Amino acid sequence: MKTVIIYAVIGILFILFGLSSIKKTKKKSARCVAPAVGRVVRVDVNYKENERGHRSVESYTPVFEYIVNGVSVESESNVGSTNKKEYKVGDTAEILFNPSKPREFVIKGKSEKSGKGFGVVMMLIGVLMIVLGITQL
Helix, strand or coil: CHHHHHHHHHHHHHHHHHHHHHHHHHHHHHHCCEEEEEEEEEEEEEEEECCCCCEEEEEEEEEEEEEECCEEEEEECCCCECCCCCCCCCCEEEEEECCCCCCCEEECCCHHHHHHHHHHHHHHHHHHHHHHHHHCC
């Protein structure tokens, strides 16, 4: 019975985390409404380190530059990729930025899908954990 409770709690936490991710994505999309064309000016490489101290590439995150009221703005995307070739310096993308905070932006059609997709995956893991807990009875 104790195992069922542990699985249920973990499952509920995953579901809540997934719902929170979807909610944050929707809020950010509601704030980011001003269109611009962003150009990739660099791609940051994010590393992870294993227990032996070996570093490996975890993701590639594009940094975009775009013009807001005649002023150049540079900001890192919150959407990265494990595919090195997905973002290249010089690539352009339609972005939507927050007029109140121009450094906050989403990649049109991509950021929202990523945020919602992540949330759905977290919720599915949560449901799976609850089902696994119930099957332990």
